[in-house]
Amino acid sequence: MDLIVCSWCQSQNPGGTTSCDVCGAPLDDAVKVSDGGWREAPRLHDMAEFSFGTSTCQVEGDVVPVAELKLGQGDSIYFEHHVLLWKDEAVPLTVMNTPGRSLGGMPSVVTVASGPGRVAVSRDAAGEMVVLPMHPSMEIDVREHAFLAASASISYSFVRIKGLANVLHGGNGMYMDRFVTQGGPGLLLLHGNGNVFERLLAPGEKMLLEPGAFLFKDASVQMNTHQLPVKTGLLSRGMYLAEMTGPGRIGIQSMYVHHGSDD
Amino acid sequence: MPGLPPPTIPTTASSTYLCPYCRLQGDATGNSCPHCGAPVDVRAKVSDSGWEAQPSIKDMARIQFGQSSCQISGAYVPAAEIRLGGGDSIYFSHHVLLWCDMQIQIGNQPMQGGWSRMMAGMPLIMLEAHGPGMLALSDNHPGETIAVPLAPGRTIDVREHRFVMATGNVGYQWFNTSVFYRTRSGDETETHYPAGMFMDRFGVQDRPGLLLIHSPGNVFLRDLAAGQSTVIHPGALVWKDSSVQMSLHLERPAGNSFSRYWNPSTPWLRLTGPGRIAMASVFPHMEGTGRIVSHSAATSADWNQLGIPRAQQRPQQPSQPQVGMQAHSAQAPAGAPGQTSAAADPLVTTLGPVLGGFATSQGFHPDAVAPGPTAMFHFLHDSGIRITVEVAPPGVPGLSTPGQPVTGIGEAAYWRQEGSAYALEVRQHHRAINVHVAGPMSPEDQFGWARAFAATAASCM
C-alpha cells in the first residue's frame, strides 16, 4: 500500500489521507519554505483530526484555533489552567504540583484532565497552533507560556536561566519549559503568536534571533547571547540577540514583545 | 482608480502588466507584482461604496528592489525576509528585527535630525543593514504588510508607528499633523491628536525606492479626485499621498444633551483629494471625556439642527431635505403638463435629497436647469466641475450604449467618453442612471467624481 510521509513530522499515512494522523498537517499542500530556508509551520485544515494514545485531537478555527481533545479511558493531558475553554461536565480535573516555580509571584499551576471525555483548550492571542509529536527519547525546550497542552506520557520540567541569558527572555521570566519523552511517544501542543517558522540547523551552523521570537528548540541546539554593537536607546549600550548553534531544529514566532535591549 | 481601468479609455493594448495597487508596470509572468507583491490573479474587491480591499501579499511572494529581494511569508503577522545584495542597504526600527544571518552588517543609522524625534517617550532610533546577507523583519499586530514602491517625485505620508523598513535611498522627514482638538473636563485641559501628533513623510529623488508598512487589521484603499473629500475615523488612517489634505469634521449627534461627560462632538478626519488614502479596520478608541473647547480648522454638522429623516410609510412621498437644500430636478412641479410620470417616480423623489445632501457635503451647489424629458439633477462646483445625474424613466433599462465595464457598483456599470467629458452609467434593479462629469480635470478625477455620485445614487436604486 502506498504511504504518504508527512513533511512536518515524518510520520507515515495511508494513501488518500488529506491530513496527517499524527500531527494534523495537511498532506495535500506543498511545504512552504522561504528563500532563507525557514519552513512555515503547517496551517492545519479547519477540523483536522489526529490521534495520540487512545485519544483524538481535533483542531478548529483558524484565527485563534481551539484544540478539542477526546480523551480515551486512561489517557490524560495537562495544561496551564487558564487555557481551558470548555469541558464535559464528567471530565475530572486534578492539579499537578510544580514546586519551586512561581509565575508572576504565584506558584504556576498545571491542571490535568483525565479521560474518558472531552476538553477543549485555546490561547488568548491570535496565532498558530504548533503540533509537535514527540518520538521516544526526545527533549524539547520551549519558551515560557508558549505551552498549550501535552499528553501525560511527556514529562515536564523547567530550566532556570541564570545570568546574562535572562535577557533572552526579556523581563517576563527566567524559565524555559523542558519536555522530555522516555520510552514512549507523546504529543506536545504549542501556541505561537502570529506565524510560526522552523528550520533545521546543521552541526555548528549559526543563526541570530531576536530573543522574543524564540519559540522552541531541540535540546541539542545551543543558545547564547550575542551583542550587536548598536545603540538602541539613550541608556542602552547594545542590542542583544540570541545566537543559536546547531545541530537541531529551532522554531520562531513572528509576533513578540521586544525585550532585547535594556532600555 | 484601484483595480478599475476606466480612466485609460484611449489606451493602447500593452503586453506588460499595470499593477492597480502600485500603478507600476512590470512583468506579469509571475503570480504577483514584482514591485509591491500584490497578487495579479485576483479580482479587485471593491465595496459598493468604492473602498477597495488591499489584497494580502501571497505567502512566499517576492518583491524585487535594486540587487535585492524581499519575500513575505506567513498570513496573520507576516514576516518580511530580505536578501540584500552587495551594494544595497535598508533602514528599520530596531524592534522589528526577527532574525538575521551572520554575514549581514547591522549598525546605527547616522543620526540625521529626523530620527532624534521622540516616539512614545523613547527616542526613535533606526538601524541600518548593509548587504550582502539576509535578515527578516516583522511587526507585532495581526494585520497586513503592505509594500509601497516609491517612484521618483512621489511622496507619501504614513501614520506614526506603521513604518517597517525603507530602502537606503528613501528620504525621510516628519511633520506635525496640525490636526488637534482640546477637551476640558473639570479643570483639566487635554490636547488630542486624532491622526497622531506627527506623520512620517517618505519620498525618493532619482531612483525608485521601496517602503514596507504594517497595519493592524485589514486595509482598504480609495482614490480621491481633486477637491473630493471623505470622512473617516481619525485613528483609521494608515497612509496617504502627500497631496491629500487633512482637517477635522466635528459632528454632533441629535438628542444627546443629557450627558455632562460624554463628548458631544464626534471628531472625524476629513481627507480631501487629489490622491490615494489607505484606511485600516482596526483603530484606537478616541478619548470621550470632556467637551471640545478648541480645535484646528474644522467643518461641523449638528444633527439637532439638521434633523433626522422620519421613516415613511409610502416611499412615493417626497422626503425631507436633510442638509437644508434640495437638488433641482428637471421636472416642473408635479402637475405640469407632460411631466407627471417622471414626477411621480419614487426613485426621483428619493434621489433628490440624497444627492443634494452628498453634493452639499462635497462643496457643490445646485445649478439652474432647463426642463427635459428625463429627470436631471445638476450640480456645480466653484472650481468649475459640473455634474449631471440623469435618471432613466421606469421601464427603460439603460440610457446609452454600454462603454467600458466598471466593477463594484450596481449590477452593471459602464464608463464612456462623450467628447471632452465622460459619463458613468449604473444599472440596478431594472433602473438606470447616468452621471455626466465635465470640467477642468484629469480623466482620473472625472472618474472619481462620477463614481462618488453614482455610488450615492445607487444606494437609492
Place this chain on the structure above:
Amino acid sequence: MERIVCTWCQGQSDVGSRSCVVCGAPLDAKQLVTDSGWREAPRLRDMAEFNFGASTCQVEGEIVPVAEMNLGMGDSVYFEHHVMLWKDENVPVSAMNTGSRSFGGMPFTVTVAHGPGRVAVSRDATGEMVVLPLHPSMEVDTREHAFLAASASVGYSFVRIKGLSNILHGGSGMYMDRFVTQGGPGLLLLHGNGNVFERLLAPGEKIMVEPGGFLYKDSTVQMNTVQLPVKISMLRRSMFLAEMVGPGRVGIQSMYVHHGSE
C-alpha cells in the same frame, strides 16, 4: 422556485446564490461541525452582501472585518459609539440614552445612524463577525462589548448581574446585553474574539464553559456558576466555570481574557 436553505440562519436564498441573502454565510461551503457538536460560525466571504429591511450590509476584509451598511430610507441601526469607522457625511446620527448604565465611569452611549446612506463599523480586535438574524419574538443575551451593531427593530436592554455570577464576566463588567425582537425580524451583528463556535443544547443538557469564552446564548439557556475544587494558586482555592443548561443555543469565542479565578 426552488430555494436554498442556509445552514447557519435557516434563511432562504435563490438557487444559484453564493451567499445567504439573510446572513451572508457562504452557501457553497460545507458547514464545519466538530465531533462533539460545536459548529463553526461561517467565515463570510470578502464582500459578501445580505439584506435587512430596506438596507444591505456588506462584509469586507478577513482579519478584522468591516460591516458596511447601506441604509434604506427609514431604516436605522445602532452601535456603540466607538465602533464607527466611516460614514457618508450626510448620514444623520443621534444618541440613544441607556439610562443608568455607565461604561468605564462614563455614560454608556449608543449611537443611532439613520438612512438613507452608508455607515461602516468594525471592532478593534482580531476575530470573526457573527451575523445573527433574529426572527420575531426572539431573545438573545450577549457578553458585554461583543455587540457590534443591531437594526432598529431589535429592542435593546441589559441585565445587571449580581452576586457570585459577576465572576462570569470577570473584572470587565457586570452587564450582559439583551436583544429582543417583537413582531418583526431584526439583524444583530456580534464580534467574537478569535474564532466563534455555536452549539444547540437540548433541554437539560449541560456544558461547562470558561466564563471568558462565553459570547452569546438564547435567553432560554440558564447560566450558573460552578466551583471546581481545583486549587489554581496559593490564594485561590477553586476555579469557576460557567455551567450552561439547555434548551437553546450557546456561542463561544476562542480568544478571551481569563477571569475565572478572581
